Structures are given as structure tokens and as C-alpha cells.
Amino acid sequence: MKAHLSRRYLFSASHRLHSEAMSPQENLATYGKCNNPYGHGHNYIVELTVSGQVDERTGMVCNLADLDSFIEREVLARFDHENLNTLQEFAQEVPTTENLCIQIYEIVHRGFPRAHLERVRLEETMMNSFEYTG
Amino acid sequence: MVYLTRKAEFSASHYYHNPDFTPEENLRIFGKCNNPNGHGHNYTLEVTVKGEVDPRSGFVVDLKQLKEVMHRDVLEAMDHRFLNKEVPEFIHRIPTTENIAIAIWQRLVSKLETAKLHRIRVYETPDLFVDFYGEP
Numbered sequence: 001m002k003a004h005l006s007r008r009y010l011f012s013a014s015h016r017l018h019s020e021a022m023s024p025q026e027n028l029a030t031y032g033k034c035n036n037p038y039g040h041g042h043n044y045i046v047e048l049t050v051s052g053q054v055d056e057r058t059g060m061v062c063n064l065a066d067l068d069s070f071i072e073r074e075v076l077a078r079f080d081h082e083n084l085n086t087l088q089e090f091a092q093e094v095p096t097t098e099n100l101c102i103q104i105y106e107i108v109h110r111g112f113p114r115a116h117l118e119r120v121r122l123e124e125t126m127m128n129s130f131e132y133t134g
Numbered sequence: 135m136v137y138l139t140r141k142a143e144f145s146a147s148h149y150y151h152n153p154d155f156t157p158e159e160n161l162r163i164f165g166k167c168n169n170p171n172g173h174g175h176n177y178t179l180e181v182t183v184k185g186e187v188d189p190r191s192g193f194v195v196d197l198k199q200l201k202e203v204m205h206r207d208v209l210e211a212m213d214h215r216f217l218n219k220e221v222p223e224f225i226h227r228i229p230t231t232e233n234i235a236i237a238i239w240q241r242l243v244s245k246l247e248t249a250k251l252h253r254i255r256v257y258e259t260p261d262l263f264v265d266f267y268g269e270p
Contacts, residue, residue, distance in 0.1 A: 001236050001266070001269070001270060002267075002269040002270065003232045003235060003236065003264050003265065003266050004264065004265040004266070004267075005231075005232065005262075005263075005264050006262070006263050006264070006265070007261060007262055008260070008261035008262070009261070049265075054230075054232045054233065054236065057152055057154065057155075058150075058152065058163060058164075058228065058230070059150070059227065059228035059229070059230035059232055059233045060230055060232060061232055061264075063163065064262070065165060
């Protein structure tokens with residue numbers, strides 16, 4: 001039987017939305033308050049969904065301890081309590097939640113083969129969330 | 135096609151153990167969840183059904199009927215129970231969130247009259263949930 005397992009994790013990070021390809025006026029018009037040069041922060045919630053056959057011996061799609069330790073090591077340690085604009089991952093792109101969502105998807109897709117990654121959903125605030133399915 | 139979701143909560147205890155594993159394997163794979171005295175959760179169940187809207191009633195499904203079916207066929211069996219010892223499906227199957235979602239699907243799938251079961255979602259905690267769509 002195929003089931004879909006979803007797990008949620010929280011991390012806190014700051015960012016500033018700004019593009020060097022735009023003029024100051026364009027940046028302000030495009031990004032509004034998010035263009036504040038000092039940045040601002042969010043408690044991000046990342047919700048991962050993996051799918052697979054439920055293992056008859058364990059009753060699991062994948063071992064949660066394995067998933068948790070992978071995410072802790074490869075996602076949370078990388079982004080938690082960081083200023084996203086200072087990270088290598090965002091040297092060439094604006095750290096919008098869209099781009100962060102895609103980055104997290106790629107990290108998990110490349111590094112966690114034990115279950116099929118269905119989607120990554122990233123909640124920036126209670127009102128905004130983004131999903132990427134690859 | 136319209137999708138309707140009804141939620142319910144139930145509180146239950148369980149533990150994870152495979153009698154075919156050695157004690158060391160059980161501890162390594164299941165960790166603290168292997169405690170034979172069990173531990174508990176407040177589970178949240180979401181039952182999602184789908185169907186066309188009946189032009190006379192405006193309903194996809196009679197919610198009174200759905201609530202009654204959920205209560206009779208799921209909650210009475212699982213609420214305030216030790217799943218491993220009191221629910222037939224879990225005498226020989228580990229009551230992981232995955233298996234709970236599948237068992238609830240199997241209990242409900244043939245019980246609905248006007249709508250079709252689309253998805254069972256079971257939250258073990260607010261940060262961990264499983265969806266089952268009836269896929270083999």
C-alpha cells in the first residue's frame with residue numbers, strides 16, 4: 001500500500017529582497033517593504049511530503065529518525081538562524097521563498113533517496129506558502 | 135467534483151514493535167517508540183470525500199451520515215484505546231500513522247452512500263501526518 005508521509009520543521013532566518021539588475025526605484029516598486037536594506041525575518045515552516053510503499057516489517061514509508069537527521073544536517077543547519085543573503089546558496093539569486101523552496105527541494109531530492117519526494121511546501125508567514133513538486 | 139473534509143480527534147496509545155526482530159533491532163529501528171508500556175497521542179483525523187453536488191439538497195454528502203459513520207466505525211474503536219491491544223487491525227500490524235490511515239480507509243471506504251472516499255489524513259502530532267488515497 002502506498003502512503004504519503006508529511007513532516008514539518010521550523011527554522012528562523014532573515015532575508016532582504018533586492019536585485020542588482022534593477023534600479024533602486026524598480027527594487028522598491030517590486031519588493032516594497034521587503035527591500036528594506038537591513039532585512040527582516042521569518043519563522044519558516046518547511047513541510048516535506050514523501051511517498052512510498054508501507055514496509056510490512058516496520059509499518060513505515062521511511063524511518064522518521066533518518067529523515068529528521070538528514071533534514072537537521074542538510075537543511076536546518078544550513079539555513080536556521082542565518083541571514084539568507086549572506087549564504088553561498090543565494091550568491092546568484094534573490095532569496096525569495098520561491099527560490100528557497102526550490103533549493104530545499106533539490107537538497108532533499110539529491111540527498112535522501114529512501115523515499116520518493118512528492119513536494120516541498122514552505123510557509124513564509126501564516127498567510128503565504130509556496131509549494132514545489134520538482 | 136467537490137471535495138468535503140470532516141475532522142475528528144481521538145486520543146490513543148500505542149507502541150512500535152515487530153516480534154520478528156531481535157530486541158536490539160526493535161530498539162534501533164523504533165527508538166523510544168518501542169517502549170512496551172506505550173505512549174500516547176492526540177490524533178487528528180481528516181476524512182475527505184468527493185462527489186457531485188446534489189441539486190436538491192446542495193450537498194456532496196449528508197454530513198450527519200458522515201459524522202455517524204466516522205463515530206461508529208472509527209472513533210468508538212480507537213478513541214481512548216491502547217491500539218496494539220484493543221483494535222483488531224493492530225494485534226498483528228504495527229499501529230504506525232501509516233497503518234492507522236490505511237486501517238481507517240479500509241473501515242470507511244464501503245460505508246459511504248452518496249460520495250466517494252478521496253483521502254484519509256491522520257496527524258500523529260501537528261508536525262507529522264500521513265495521507266492515504268487508497269493506492270495499492
